[in-house]
Amino acid sequence: MVKYKKIAQDLRHEILSGDYTPGQQLELEKDMCGRYGVSRITVRRAVDELVHQGLVVKRRGAGTFVKSLKDEDVKELGMAHQFSGFAAAFAGHEVTSEILRFDIIHPQREIAAKLQISPDSFVYDIARVRSVDGCPVVVEYTQMPIGLIPGIQRSVLESSIYRYIEQELKLHIQSAHRKVRAVMPAAEEKQELRITGDLPLLEITQVAFLDDGRPFEYSISRHRGDWNSFRSVSIR
Incomplete structure (x- = not known):
């Protein structure tokens, strides 16, 4: 498995298992780079995977935050890159x-x-x-x-x-x-x-x-x- 997908998989597990709470900010890019021993580009690709899965949202100038999934009781998320x-x-x-x-x-x-x-x-x-x-x-x-x-x-x-x-x-x-x-x-x-x-x-x-x-x-x-x-x- 390529590195960015493995990172995305780890973060997804942490979000769905409750290690991150709704509205909580993910680790900063530099901290994830140190944690996984990868470049910023790899971390950004991993986070983009989570964005596409509907688990997190990027806020310009503020960071990346976990969406609230509890109210919708989401256990599996459909993948869609475009809603037409x-x-x-x-x-x-x-x-x-x-x-x-x-x-x-x-x-x-x-x-x-x-x-x-x-x-x-x-x-x-x-x-x-x-x-x-x-x-x-x-x-x-x-x-x-x-x-x-x-x-x-x-x-x-x-x-x-x-x-x-x-x-x-x-x-x-x-x-x-x-x-x-x-x-x-x-x-x-x-x-x-x-x-x-x-x-x-x-x-x-x-x-x-x-x-x-x-x-x-x-x-x-x-x-x-x-x-x-x-x-x-x-x-x-």
Whole structure:
């Protein structure tokens, strides 16, 4: 195993085993160089691995800090170097969005904690049905802080929120913590997704982060179980 991957593996183990606490700063580069007997370049590559895994965040001029994983009960992290969103995932197909709800509300205390904002703050409260080639495949329930993601309009919801965030707001999406489980659809979800019978849904609860560590999205998406499959890569 190359040195930077071994260092990344050691640090990952220390983070997940609790040797580092959420919000705690990692060792300085010079200290890790001495600890492992390697160059700064090797240490930086190791830390970049942890950034890509969604375990830590770099803060310019301050250092590298451990993300909070406890609330999301993360045991294995999917690897993703780029978050392109639903529309880009089905490029080449006709992707449409039906807006069921678009309001501005105060978040519930639990959701506010996940978004690291006050319950008195305002969030977009969005519900959409996403369809591919005319077939509805997922119902999305999303909340985003207005202070962090300003200016969302219906036209954005009808296309791609992620594209708006990265291309218009010039923010960079980096990682997401997810929980996946099977659930039965509510009556209105059966109607929106054109489900007959007892077809289960695949529910994904997600908190998504920008590259500076700020959570910008709390969402629950419920996917038709006969239409979607999800793959992840786990790192030991």
